[in-house]
Amino acid sequence: MKKITDFFWFCSGAHITTLKNHPTEHNKYVGIGATIFFTALFACLSGGYAMYFVFSGSTAAGFFAIFFGLIWGLAIFNMDRYIVASIKKTGSTNHQVLQALPRILLAIMIGIVISRPLELKIFDKEIRQKLKTSYLNGQRSKIDTLNKAFTNKYNLELAKSLDLKTEKDSLEKDINRSRYILNQEVFGDKTNQTSGVTGYGTYAKQKEAVVTQKQQRLEQVRSELSQIEKIINTRKEIEGLNSTKLFNEKQLDSLSNIAGFADRNYALGQLSFNPDGTRDVDTYLAISFISFLFILLECLPVFVKLMSDRGPYDVALQHTEEVAVYKSEKEKEHLFSVTDNVHDTRNQEESEKGKILVKRKVKKDLEES
Structure with a gap:
């Protein structure tokens, strides 16, 4: 438990040496550190899942997912740790809120980025079905476009083919009817179109010639x-029609399995709408609540730090920082003093050397004269 406590203290960004002297603050910073750690853990899973779909189909997809997930999780962990550690409890409430406002906005952005890939996983089945529908509609639209373009391009050939088909159907019906009349003529059936002679x-013979x-x-x-x-048909083959x-269903399953991050993200956005274009309130609220949950989780360490009263650890940390600043200023003053003394000594030595040189020059001039 001591190792776990020390680890969460480290995650919270607290000054561990100072914190150990104030037992009443231990649990608060364990909670803050645990929140930061689990936020980073969710970020790691989220980033790895997103990267897995970026490299989907590659043999190295798993390696890139793990590698990027760890890098992304560590980046979020370091950022959250800095955000919480940089909020000081030394000023007034308004000052603390103003100090934390940019960090809260940053935490909201991080929460949105973290939540999106996890939402893709939660709604995976619905997204796959939406992708199938989208791919099928896209293929149908593509075929319609190709047919329309082909019709416009080969309008004369298609019109001639239609006329020949119409004439062929008409001739086949006419020939069947003429053969029936010919049989009636041969067998002597009396009608308004036959003579009745067997x-x-x-x-x-005349009717046979017509047939x-x-x-x-x-x-x-x-x-x-x-x-x-x-x-x-040759033109259709060339045009790819x-x-x-x-x-088919198997092809749709294959396409939805290898769909990239952008396609899945688009499908997730489309889940909030019905086929007629109206808003699907239930799905929209479900997706929104998940985003709000991760945004709250990301902002929670900052809120805990703001809501907590100023404790003995904060007073001791302020005192430690003031002492460190005081020592730093004294060291600077001492350094400046030593530097000034050195400069004075050097200036005095240079002045003495100058006087000696002047005396030697005057003496030399007198001897020459």
């Missing part, structure tokens, strides 16, 4: 239709 006579003529035209239409359809098809 046998293969003049009227039957033959229509059959020849049908073969010609079929040949032309086959050629134009071959051209159209034949190879672009709707995804």
Whole structure:
């Protein structure tokens, strides 16, 4: 327990030597340190999970997730520790609030960043379903766009193909009807289109010639239709229209499994809306409450430090800092004093040397004269 207590004291950013002399403050700083530690732990998990999807599909995805998760967790831990340790209890309440306001804003930003990847994991099933729907709609839209572009580009060929199909269907119906009438003529059935004479006579031969003529035209239409359809299919193959098809369930599962962080983040945002575009209040509140929870967790150490009364540890820490500042100022004064004495000694020595040089020069001048 002593090792755990010392560790949480370290996490809180407290001056451990001073804190040990004030037992009434021990539990408070254990709580602050534990909050900072678990916030960093959540940040580690969040960063690792986000990085796992960034490198999804790579054999090194697990390594990068662990490495980046540790780096991100340590960065958040160091930042939280500094934020809490930098709040002093020496000023008034308003002064402390103003001092902590930038740190609270920073804590809110960190809480938002931490919460997002964990929200992606919590709503993983819903996100996968939303991704499947999104991918399917995207593929359907892509196919519609390709079809529209192909229709505009090959409008003449498509129109000719449609006319040939219409003529082919009409000829097939007409030939069937003409053959039926020919059979009636041969078997002697009396109608308004047959003579009623049994046998293969003049009227039957005339009707057979009409059927033959229509059959020849049908073969010609079929040949032309086959050629134009071959051209159209070749163009579809070149334009990629034949190879672009709707995804099946297996393909959708595969795409949702390898979806990147940006796609999953977009899908999470879309969960808050119904298909008709209206806001889904229940889902929106659920996602928002998770974000608020992590923001509160991130801001909690700062709030605890602000709400706590000024204790004996804070007084002792202030005294320790004042003593350290006083000693530092005295050392500076002593250093400046020693430096001044050295400068004075050097100036005096240089003055004496100058006088000796002047005397020597005067004596030399007198001897020469």
